[in-house]
Amino acid sequence: MTISNVSRRNFLKTAGLATGGLVISVALPMNALAEKGIIKDSGDELNAFIHLAENGDTIIYCGRCEMGQGISTALPSAVADEMEADWQRVTVKQGDADEKYGPQATGGSASIRVMYQPMREAGATAKAMLIAAAAKVWKTSAENCFAQAHFVINKTNQQKLAYGELASIAANMPVPEKPVLKKKSDFNYIGKELPRHDQAAVVVGKRIYGVDTKLPGLKYAAMIHCPVLGGALKSLDKTEALKMKGVIDVIEIPRFNIPFGSIGGVAVVADNSWTAQQAVKKLIIAWDLGENAIYDTKEYKQQLVKNVEKPATLAAERGDIEQAFGAAKHKMSATYTGGHLSHAPMEPNASVVWVQKDSCEVWASTQSPADIQKVLGQYLKREPKDIVVHVAMAGGAFGRKFKCDYVHEAAVLSEKTGVPIQLTWTREEDMRTGYYHSINAQHIEASMDEQGNVTGWLHRAAFPSISTLFDPSLVRTPANSLEDITNHLFGIENCRVESGDAKAHTRIGWYRAVYAIFYGFAFSTFADELAYKAGKDPLSFVNQLFDNNKNKEQQANVKRAKDILAIAADKSGWGNRKSLPKGQAIGLAVHYSFQSFVAMAVHVEVNGDDIKVLNVDCAIDCGQVLNLDGATAQMEGAVVMGMSLALSTEITFREGAVVNSNFHDYPVMRITDMPNVRVHIPDSDESPTGLGEPGVAPFAPALSNAVFAASGKRYRDLPFKPMSV
Amino acid sequence: MKQSMIINGKAHEITVDGDMPLLWFLRDNLEFTGTKFGCGSGLCGACTVHVDGQAIRSCITPVSTLVDKKITTIEGLSEKGDHPLQKAWLNNNVPQCGYCQAGQIMNAASLLAVNAAPTEAEIDTAMQGNICRCGTYQRIKKAIVEAADTLSKEV
Structure with a gap:
């Protein structure tokens, strides 16, 4: 196989395989990725492949890692759609580690955001070359041909040539400089409910995981x-x-x-x-x-609370909060906390190395x-x-x-x-040797005027950050990890963000939704508390907070956040909530993270200390959806993970070591607590963004707000009902 | 004297120490990897198989207790992967990562074998020992109801 040099202008290239057929690789210029902040440097091109064999069998490689989020169906289906490939003829293969697939590190809900366009262009390129091949065979023009379901069809006489027959001829066709992408109305797979490519193997126990x-x-x-x-x-x-x-x-x-x-x-x-x-x-x-044998999370959390309830290190500031606080009609403050979390995937850490x-x-x-x-x-x-x-x-x-x-x-x-070794961690080791979600405390003080406009917002956060993995000497979270506070879409003219001391005593790592878990919790819960203080309806109050955002650059996002919140509220029956039986209530939250917007309306029944989640209406705006069923599944899963961390899961350290050991003392949610989850996805023409993580953030605050509305009890600490271990 | 157990209809000599849990005999010795290791303590249900038709946790069941017993694993639940539960699982696109799903399906099959039309509460009770960390519970419930419905029509 030879791959010719790629000029950046050409963008796409082909190579004939020794076995015949057509291979398309998309060159993804690194500088484009650098511009998007995906990688640091620009340099060589990267590629992802389609292989169309002479019998028509089509392999589409997925370079991003599959862990259940459905990416190995979503991205290849975008290729197949543009290629006019018949999905039944497509086999998806997972790419090994190789630069040619572009960035493979799968996190930050970035796969679709980064790869959607290049994958479509790869498919469109293959289609254009197959059409060119057919036109050559028929001695007609490309305009006189069209592609459909693994065939090219001659418009004049309706003759058909199968993709397999055309593969090797297509391999010698020139690569189109700019492949024409399909119109949304012509999509076969994009935006539809396409089943996952690997489900049949899963249900018979034949899907091979790392541990297998x-x-x-x-x-x-x-x-x-x-x-x-x-x-x-x-x-x-x-x-x-x-x-x-x-x-x-x-x-x-x-x-x-x-x-x-x-x-x-x-x-x-x-x-x-x-x-x-x-x-x-x-x-x-x-x-x-x-030296970390001193680590005790109960004491440490109390220390974090102290560190945010006193002046801390300035991270960012706009306006003048002192003046705002001085002129306030209402003032209010609250402190929120959260514990360490263990990812606890069902497959413990495992690999084979030789x-x-x-x-x-x-x-x-x-x-x-x-x-x-x-x-x-x-x-x-x-x-x-x-x-x-x-x-x-x-x-x-x-x-x-x-x-x-x-x-x-x-x-x-x-x-x-x-010899080749398979190392499988036990569940106990998996739980005790993690890269944990940060233990955290946040303290917010706000001022409001007579109309309930928030005029000042002081936000102190203290948590050992992921940055400590790379620089263990850090004594507090660096300012750039607090930018999601500063840039929150609420319109707060006078804002001050401070970082409280929080040295790490264990390894901290990315956990689904990362800092959005506690930022989302603090912002949406505190907004709800402010609404009651101002004597306002929580939804109107949050909308007013958004409306007060005068930052021109944020207007489009503010609108999307408000719109998606309106859908969640409307679908939940928010307008009629006063007619719910005693002990039942609905709580709302909306959070923008990983460039997606997710709102949840959580309907609870509270009986004493017992909290039962009945319904969750989840509305999402992630731009153009790639796989409707996959997006829905991600939200259902986010509710479950959100519910685990809101109610019960927490990792406890004593004398430096994790006390929890297995699912009996790390009680993740089970089927008995599953609420009825309804996912609402309005049609959108915006660029697609990811959904692996953003769904987790709004659940806990919506639950806190619902429980307060139902019972008057306010939960400010995650999890609400920690198990004592 | 040689001892054996019947796994998916075929006799397999027990070649390991009697205290080894069935899970590891299946996975490491026989290379039936469809049955998964999740917790090792009977807390998560990922390792669920059937012994004489009943769901058990293979991670805490020593092979010495299974001499001459009939074991069914996910690989042997149906000949063509067409058990009503497997079909309902596909129809509802249940799995996300899929790692727990063999255990979920085996546990559900054991439920339906004794209760062909479980109520939602009965499904909850029967399935509460099976954890899905991806959070597919809603679809699991729906798929079980659907499979039960299919079974009732077959009778």
């Missing part, structure tokens, strides 16, 4: 990690473990002190996972716990294959490109599998034993 990888000669490992960040092994007695039948070796894994490296621990390699797990229990280990003298091959559930290449390359002192990473289907990830410490550990074990 099998290789000849594979050995299995389990491990225990140092319970405290920065601790180290003091002594190890492995006698009893080594006596067990089937145990091959006990191997110490020292901490690899880079952001996604192992925290350090001891592993057992055995003939099977069970034996390895049992042998780990027989290890007698003493740890030197180090390190050989001149090769290293990885099979992993991952959100960031390039980081595996980087970390393993650094550990093995090899070039990242020499680390072959097969991207497996992840059994859930939610941000956890962006970090490849578990892959690094498998690499250590394979390097030391010389």
Whole structure:
């Protein structure tokens, strides 16, 4: 296969495969990505591939990682739509780690936002070349031909040529400079309810996840990690473990002190996972716990509250809040908190790594294959490109599998034993050795005038930030991580944002919706509290807050936020809420994050301390929807995750270590609590944006507002009902 | 004397220590990977299989207790992947990541085998031991109701 150089003007290119057929790759200029803030540098081109075989079978590669969010259906369906391919003839394949697929790191709800246009252009290019091929065969003009369902059709005589027949001829056609994209009214798949490509395999147990990888000669490992960040092994007695039948070796894994490296621990390699797990229990280990052994989340959270209830470090300021507060008719303040969260995907961290003298091959559930290449390359002192990473289907990830410490550990074990190793973490290790969502506190003080206009807003936030992964010396969250406060769409003329001290004592990481979880909670809950203070209807009050935004650059977004909130409220029966039975109420929240707008109306029934969520009306504006069913599913899932973190899930540390261990003391939501979720997606012509994360943020505040309306009890701390562990 | 169990209609000699949970015998020794490891403590249901038609958690069931028993895993639930639950799962596009779904389907199949027309409350009770972290519960309920409906028409 040869790939010719790509000029930036041409944008798209082709290459004939040795086996025949047509291969289209889309060159995605890095500088375009840099402009969008996706990557830092501009440089070479990147590609994604379509392979149309001579029998018509079509493979579309997905370069982004699949973890259940449906991206490996959504993006290929955009290609197929523009290509006029018959989806039944399309096989989706997951791309291995390779620059040619463009940025593969899958997070920030960015996949569709970044890849939608290039994927459509790739499809449109293939179609144009197939039409050109048919026109050549028929000795007619391209204008006299059209494509439909894997055929090119001659308008004059209705003759048909199948895509497969045209593939090799098309491979020699010139690449159109600017492929013409379809009109929205002509879409076959985009915006429709297309089933996921892999569902049939899932329901018969044939979908292969990272943890399912099998290789000849594979050995299995389990491990225990140092319970405290920065601790180290003091002594190890492995006698009893080594006596067990089937145990091959006990191997110490020292901490690899880079952001996604192992925290350090001891592993057992055995003939099977069970034996390895049992042998780990027989290890007698003493740890030197180090300075983070002081970490106690109960005390730490109280300290964060103190740090936001006093002046902190200025992060951003506009207007003059002192003057606003001085002239206030009403003043109000509140403090909100939240705990650490563990992602707890159903598939614990797992991968297979085989390190050989001149090769290293990885099979992993991952959100960031390039980081595996980087970390393993650094550990093995090899070039990242020499680390072959097969991207497996992840059994859930939610941000956890962006970090490849578990892959690094498998690499250590394979390097030391010389055989392919499957390391599967136990649930206990998965829960205790995380990259946790930040524990947090926020304090807001606001002033209002007589008409209930918010005139001043002081917002202090304290949480150990993700930045501490890369710079552990940080004592507080840097100002740029607080920009979502400063740039919130509420119209607040006088605003001051401060960062309270919050040093990290554990590893902090991206968790589905990230900081939007607690920003969304504080903004939408506090707005509701202000509405009651001002004696106003909460929906009118929030609309007034939006209307007071005079920033010209934000007007379009303000309108979209208001519109989507109106839909959620309307669908929930907000207007008739006074007629609900006693103990029932509806709460509203809207949050803009990851460039999408999500509003929720949560209908609850409160009986004493018992909170039952009956209905959730969720309205979303993510621009043009790619897969209607996928978008709906993402919102249903966001409600469930939002409900877990609003009501029950929290990771507790004592003496530096996580106390929780499994689902009995980390009670994620179960089917018994599932409300009726209705998802409303208005038609939109705006550019598409992602939905993996934005749905999580509005749930907790909408719930807090609903419970208050129903019972007069205000919940300001996440989770509302922590389990004592 | 050699001991065995019947898995999806075929006898398999038990070649591992008796205290090994069925889950690991299936996954690591026989390479039936459709049955998933989620918690190792019977708390999440991802490892659900049938023993003589009844749903059990394979992660806490030692193979020594399963001599001569009939085990059904997701791979053996139906010959062609066309159990009414499997069809209803596809029809409702239930799975997101899909990792828990083998356990969900096996647990639901066990429910429908004894209660062909479960109420919503009965579905909740039967399915509360199966966690889905992606949050597909609403569709799971709908699919079970749909499958029950299909089954009632078959009779």
